[in-house]
Amino acid sequence: xxxxxxxxxxxxTDPTEFATYAINAKMTTEEKIHILxxxxxxxxxxxxxxxxxxxxxxxxxxxxxxGQESVAIGQISLLGQNDHIITAYRDHAHALGVGMNMNExxxxxxxxxxxxSKGKGGSMHFFDxxxxxxxxxxxxxxxxxxGAGLAFHLKINGQKGCCLCYLGDGAVNQGAFHEALNLAGLxxxxxxxxxxxxxxxxxxxxxxxxxxxxxxxxxxxxxxxxWDMINGWDIYEVRAxxxxxxxxxxxxxxxxxxxxSTYRYHGHSVADANAKKYRSEDEIKRFECEFDPIxxxxxxxxxxxxxxxxxxxxxxxxxxxxxxxxxxxxDESAYPTVEDITKDVYWEVDNDTIAGxxxxxxxxD
Amino acid sequence: xxxxxxxxxIREALDEELANDKNVILMGEEVAQYNGAYKxxxxxxxxxxxxRVMDMPISEAGFIxxxxxxxxxxxxxxMELMFWxxxxxxxxxxxxxxxxxxxxxxxxINCPIVIRGPANGGTSVGATHSHTPENFIANTPGLKVVCPxxxxxxxxxxxxxxxxxxxxxxxxxxVLYGELGDVPxxxxxxxxxxxxxxxxxxxxxxxxxISLIAHGRSVIVCLQAAxxxxxxxxxxxxxxxxxxxxPLDEETILExxxxxxxxxxxxxxxxxxxxxxxxxxxxxxxxxxxLDAPVLRISAIDAPAFYSPPVEKMQLPYASQVVDxxxxxxxxxxx
Numbered sequence: 001x002x003x004x005x006x007x008x009x010x011x012x013t014d015p016t017e018f019a020t021y022a023i024n025a026k027m028t029t030e031e032k033i034h035i036l037x038x039x040x041x042x043x044x045x046x047x048x049x050x051x052x053x054x055x056x057x058x059x060x061x062x063x064x065x066x067g068q069e070s071v072a073i074g075q076i077s078l079l080g081q082n083d084h085i086i087t088a089y090r091d092h093a094h095a096l097g098v099g100m101n102m103n104e105x106x107x108x109x110x111x112x113x114x115x116x117s118k119g120k121g122g123s124m125h126f127f128d129x130x131x132x133x134x135x136x137x138x139x140x141x142x143x144x145x146x147g148a149g150l151a152f153h154l155k156i157n158g159q160k161g162c163c164l165c166y167l168g169d170g171a172v173n174q175g176a177f178h179e180a181l182n183l184a185g186l187x188x189x190x191x192x193x194x195x196x197x198x199x200x201x202x203x204x205x206x207x208x209x210x211x212x213x214x215x216x217x218x219x220x221x222x223x224x225x226x227w228d229m230i231n232g233w234d235i236y237e238v239r240a241x242x243x244x245x246x247x248x249x250x251x252x253x254x255x256x257x258x259x260x261s262t263y264r265y266h267g268h269s270v271a272d273a274n275a276k277k278y279r280s281e282d283e284i285k286r287f288e289c290e291f292d293p294i295x296x297x298x299x300x301x302x303x304x305x306x307x308x309x310x311x312x313x314x315x316x317x318x319x320x321x322x323x324x325x326x327x328x329x330x331d332e333s334a335y336p337t338v339e340d341i342t343k344d345v346y347w348e349v350d351n352d353t354i355a356g357x358x359x360x361x362x363x364x365d
Numbered sequence: 366x367x368x369x370x371x372x373x374x375i376r377e378a379l380d381e382e383l384a385n386d387k388n389v390i391l392m393g394e395e396v397a398q399y400n401g402a403y404k405x406x407x408x409x410x411x412x413x414x415x416x417r418v419m420d421m422p423i424s425e426a427g428f429i430x431x432x433x434x435x436x437x438x439x440x441x442x443x444m445e446l447m448f449w450x451x452x453x454x455x456x457x458x459x460x461x462x463x464x465x466x467x468x469x470x471x472x473x474i475n476c477p478i479v480i481r482g483p484a485n486g487g488t489s490v491g492a493t494h495s496h497t498p499e500n501f502i503a504n505t506p507g508l509k510v511v512c513p514x515x516x517x518x519x520x521x522x523x524x525x526x527x528x529x530x531x532x533x534x535x536x537x538x539x540v541l542y543g544e545l546g547d548v549p550x551x552x553x554x555x556x557x558x559x560x561x562x563x564x565x566x567x568x569x570x571x572x573x574x575i576s577l578i579a580h581g582r583s584v585i586v587c588l589q590a591a592x593x594x595x596x597x598x599x600x601x602x603x604x605x606x607x608x609x610x611x612p613l614d615e616e617t618i619l620e621x622x623x624x625x626x627x628x629x630x631x632x633x634x635x636x637x638x639x640x641x642x643x644x645x646x647x648x649x650x651x652x653x654x655x656l657d658a659p660v661l662r663i664s665a666i667d668a669p670a671f672y673s674p675p676v677e678k679m680q681l682p683y684a685s686q687v688v689d690x691x692x693x694x695x696x697x698x699x700x
Contacts, residue, residue, distance in 0.1 A: 359564015
């Protein structure tokens with residue numbers, strides 16, 4: 001049995017094909033550049049985070065998204081007021097993409113009180129409900145019924161919207177995902193399951209972890225859910241095909257499963273063995289050279305004549321400075337205190353209601 | 366006073382809360398068209414329709430997770446588990462997601478859900494259907510758990526649970542569903558409705574010689590035992606019903622123990638790390654000087670639930686067992 005990933009594209013997308021789709025054809029130059037800038041921001045943020053992680057500034061895990069940026073950023077660029085997103089633990093890009101700032105994200109990685117979850121969530125658990133961002137979930141597949149629930153709320157309240165629910169290729173084997181698919185198909189939920197297929201379920205390649213016919217998304221057929229596949233490194237294709245799913249959710253209240261081929265450069269978490277154990281350096285280098293989503297999109301914008309090298313340098317410089325400033329912010333922020341441990345457990349207690357003051361809620365001395 | 370069954374009391378609570386808040390919905394297996402596997406939701410689908418009372422597939426992790434997700438946006442789902450024993454296939458949702466999402470988001474999200482259903486043994490349905498997970502739930506910060514023993518408490522606690530903005534897990538009893546109890550008409554209540562706050566215990570019978578402390582159906586067992594103790598042994602037992610396990614009313618327990626100086630905890634939970642363990646620990650810590658005897662416990666016999674009907678009855682607490690235990694630490698007034 002081969003141990004390599006199955007994410008190698010068989011053909012490189014015709015760069016002109018998806019560019020002509022209405023959702024892409026109407027993009028302004030600034031919108032195109034904004035997507036590039038957002039991807040660069042994510043890359044530079046995570047590079048800075050990695051550097052600080054290696055210096056011992058953070059605890060636990062750090063699951064980096066390097067190489068996958070076009071998926072979250074491309075899709076988030078399509079979302080409107082009633083569209084929601086929820087993802088698993090590789091959640092930094094989605095957070096920055098919806099508009100959370102680098103400072104609160106870096107501070108959360110550090111476990112500081114100024115972090116987006118006040119230091120209670122860490123890398124895997126970023127949230128910002130005001131920006132329709134519902135996490136950041138640590139248990140593989142555990143977020144998939146929640147995504148159905150966000151869509152369910154929209155549906156029963158007659159709101160035209162959808163939920164983009166992300167999962168990795170490893171999560172397709174979790175029971176919760178299949179239960180969620182059944183509910184989505186059965187109840188006509190406006191949810192889009194996005195399988196970010198980076199080829200590796202932690203350190204186990206797709207061929208060693210999943211049984212499938214044609215592709216992973218094909219499993220949706222069994223639930224009468226429309227599915228599609230996307231070359232994740234092509235922003236035009238990501239946007240074009242995702243928009244079709246969003247329209248289906250908005251107009252027909254029907255779910256979609258999308259499998260996006262993508263690739264991560266780092267290990268599952270940065271501490272894992274990566275190329276020393278389950279894949280080759282050459283494989284990683286090949287993806288970095290040929291399918292890096294930032295390079296692919298940048299070069300396309302050069303070709304289209306909408307981006308200059310100077311502009312790109314400015315974008316890159318600004319992202320690096322923003323990331324550097326977030327490190328400084330996190331370094332200078334205070335840690336939470338022991339008193340903070342029992343806050344944010346119960347809404348009624350936090351809000352000092354009669355219910356929150358009745359009976360003992362905590363069993364410390 | 367008007368008498369209705371425990372089952373009807375829960376149904377009234379659900380019906381009233383469906384009327385009270387349009388965000389409240391009922392979800393579960395067989396709750397709508399079939400009228401509820403134990404008829405708790407009988408008539409509610411007919412009255413409220415598909416948009417408020419919804420049948421779910423046998424897919425506990427899926428639909429409970431869906432309810433949790435919807436609650437983050439403001440839906441208030443009341444989700445029925447046909448048996449609490451089925452919670453175990455949905456534990457990631459019930460424990461990880463419901464209890465932690467508020468915490469891990471730094472308080473940005475809350476999860477106003479209710480999960481309800483029977484959690485009891487004693488009906489010969491075997492080990493897989495007879496679990497009493499109130500101790501598991503109470504062990505998890507972020508969750509609340511209540512175990513009503515009477516129709517009155519079932520109604521009042523259910524209504525409060527639905528209005529609570531945190532996850533509240535209500536553990537009922539199939540053995541109690543048909544039991545009648547006094548439940549006032551709303552018209553006879555000063556506030557027009559019956560709301561019992563979570564975190565308030567109830568003295569179900571006053572006494573002076575020993576405190577029998579319990580939750581759920583064991584409260585009924587204690588009341589039977591108290592009657593025998595009074596009639597046959599001249600011992601005055603006080604019966605304290607926790608009603609709510611988390612939040613917990615420690616003061617009512619301690620006040621009772623300080624008065625009687627003796628206590629036994631009675632529960633269907635298994636002994637190891639059961640609810641009684643927590644209560645006994647608390648009593649010895651806070652009322653040590655008031656005790657005239659060790660605080661004892663009666664739990665289910667420590668093994669998976671037995672199937673054979675007459676044997677299973679002996680696995681769970683019963684009145685004469687409680688009486689015998691009391692007599693080991695209380696002097697009878699007349700032999």
